[in-house]
Amino acid sequence: MTTKPTQSYENHTRFHPLQHFILLPLSVITLVAALIHTVTAIVRGEFTLSDFLLLALVIMSIIVGLLARVNALKVQDRVIRMEEQFRYYMLTNEPIDSRLTVQQLIALRFASNEEFPALARKAARDELTPAQIKREIHNWRIDKHRV
Template identity: 45%
Template sequence: MKPQSLDHHVRYHPVFHFFGAPLALITIIGSIVNLCSAIKNSDHIWLAVLILVTSLLLVVSFFLTRLYSNKVQDRVIRMEENFRHFTLTGKPLDPQLTMGQIIALRFASDEEFVALSEKAVNEGLSSKEIKQNIKNWRADEYRV
């Protein structure tokens, strides 16, 4: 695995991104095609509607599961970075920092973390700008 950097830090979960998501899309498309065919033939329309509704429920639950796990990771990152800032400065992170900024700051080394977090607040840096300002990249190997 390549070391993380600005150009190589996005993580993909192959089962989710390359198997589950396309399969979910195919399931929805297939159930819509099935419903159209049932309507055209006036045959088992209620069953086709039931299949479509079931497919939609499965897809929604599939994506909500991913969303919820990302939200939990975001909360953990906020807590970790707040603790890191407190350890380095004796003060908590500035509450003006957005979640996106905090997530980007996690890649900064301890040496540049405090100054970069202050710069992010003072200049309103976006997460992309924060990542571009990082000189010593600190890898996050645990986020999925």
């Protein structure tokens, strides 16, 4: 019989190995190499359009990668906000406090249904930070789907 995995404040973050350990270091290495190549070409007086295009391509590739990540997170933040507003309504038959920020709602997604309504009210009333909200959670709902 397999045991149910647990999640807590200490282990709720996750890395995407392909992005964090391969793509990011390769992007940095490629950017540094392109900068060195460009500066060397300028110092030697051999700077050409292809040198500029190489550097521009590297920079554009990094920007595209960053935008893909940031935009995916923004969409997911909006979905989480709607899910948590709906969950609060389903549990309490009341709308959630409009003072809660998106970041607070993202932190509240880890709270069990039993803890969620009271913790949401406390977070709005006491203006808890996302880290404070997560520390208040005793029964974590596992979220392994965050981008």
